[in-house]
Amino acid sequence: MSITNAPLVLYVYRCTVCGQAGKLHLPESSPEVTTACSACGAEVLAEWDGGVELVTDQPD
Ligand SMILES: [Zn+2]
Structure with missing residues (x-):
């Protein structure tokens, strides 16, 4: 059974090469x-920022 509804979480990183602070969902x-720095392309380790960030539908 495949996962079709996995929650998105926020990952953050700081590049040790150029100092870029990046984030990704x-x-x-x-x-x-492990991902690539968006500024210089160096390999960086991104970590969870605090926890799960749920994507929910909020009717207006
Ligand atoms: Zn970088």
Whole structure:
């Protein structure tokens, strides 16, 4: 059975090469993910920022 409704969580990183502070939303998978710095392309380790950020429908 595939996961079709995984919550998105906010990951944050700070590049050790250029100092770029970045963030990204990814489906919840692991506490840490390896990604590429958006500024210089160096490999960085992004970590959960505080916890799960649920994406919900809020009728207006
Ligand atoms: Zn960088």
